[in-house]
Amino acid sequence: MATTETATTAFESITLGIAGGTGAGKTTLARAVYKQLGGEKNCVYLTHDHYYRDLSHKPMEERSKTNFDHPDSLETELLVQHLQELKQGKIAVLPTYDFATHSRTPVTTMVHPKKIIIVEGILIFTHPELVKELDIKVFVDADSDTRVVRRIRRDTVERGRTLDSIMLQYETYVKPMHAEWVAPSKAKADVIVNSENGQSTNIALAMLSNHLLVAGGILPSTSNENQDR
Ligand SMILES: Nc1ncnc2c1ncn2[C@@H]1O[C@H](COP(=O)(O)OP(=O)(O)O)[C@@H](O)[C@H]1O
Ligand SMILES: Nc1ccn([C@@H]2O[C@H](COP(=O)(O)O)[C@@H](O)[C@H]2O)c(=O)n1
Numbered sequence: 001m002a003t004t005e006t007a008t009t010a011f012e013s014i015t016l017g018i019a020g021g022t023g024a025g026k027t028t029l030a031r032a033v034y035k036q037l038g039g040e041k042n043c044v045y046l047t048h049d050h051y052y053r054d055l056s057h058k059p060m061e062e063r064s065k066t067n068f069d070h071p072d073s074l075e076t077e078l079l080v081q082h083l084q085e086l087k088q089g090k091i092a093v094l095p096t097y098d099f100a101t102h103s104r105t106p107v108t109t110m111v112h113p114k115k116i117i118i119v120e121g122i123l124i125f126t127h128p129e130l131v132k133e134l135d136i137k138v139f140v141d142a143d144s145d146t147r148v149v150r151r152i153r154r155d156t157v158e159r160g161r162t163l164d165s166i167m168l169q170y171e172t173y174v175k176p177m178h179a180e181w182v183a184p185s186k187a188k189a190d191v192i193v194n195s196e197n198g199q200s201t202n203i204a205l206a207m208l209s210n211h212l213l214v215a216g217g218i219l220p221s222t223s224n225e226n227q228d229r
Helices: 026-036 060-064 076-087 128-133 144-157 163-188 198-215
Strands: 014-020 043-047 092-098 103-111 116-120 136-141 191-194
Touching: 014 026, 014 128, 014 163, 014 198, 026 043, 026 116, 026 136, 026 198, 043 076, 076 092, 076 116, 076 128, 136 163, 136 198, 144 163, 191 198
Parallel strands: 014 116, 014 136, 043 116, 136 191
Antiparallel strands: 092 103
16 A cells, blocks of 8 residues: 655654663663664664753762752753654754763764664653653663672772762662662563573563564564464
């Protein structure tokens, strides 16, 4: 049957949301899926981390005492706007963020719409408007001891933090906000991945990649369910 395309036809894309506590392995899984699906050829990668509110107008001491684990610390409405623009086939201009200074950088990234949009962040399942935009929701789970050890390693190496500051921030904000916001948001997930277990992560990667390649129209379905009889 012939189809009629109009200028208002929505761009067909499928969105994958990856949530989970700090250090759970969200970025690792999201990057692996992105790579497996052909990288920038087929995918856009959006990290909620780049939407932290800019604190450059505040003194440094005040900035570092901010609760970055509460949903209000992020400009999620801008992420939703970008997601909607991409789904409508429009270009989106994304912010970037500097964890060392707790501020947005002057650099923006222009991204073109792609068939697969990957969105990742600790709090992405806590915002109803964002949840509505996600077709597949994955929660990456790991024990809190595992996550805190991973975070210490990462934040000292990549985010310019001291051990004392990481521990203080963890006790004051990260742990209580995880219990209040992140852990309950697991109920929104379609799939829960156990990142303590390498095999679980590998299986999830293979299943998600296969599903997205077909659902995103990159590979034809091998199922004969829909064939004419
Ligand atoms: N399944 C895993 N097994 C072992 N280490 C992992 C696993 N997933 C992530 N890591 C390591 O833990 C650290 C934090 O992972 P990351 O993906 O950045 O977590 P998140 O984005 O959830 O904060 C990284 O150093 C990463 O290499
Ligand atoms: N200026 C900031 C902003 C955020 N954080 C912490 O980042 C964590 C989320 O990132 P993950 O990659 O770990 O998921 C979150 O727990 C915030 O505490 C920060 O330290 N400084």
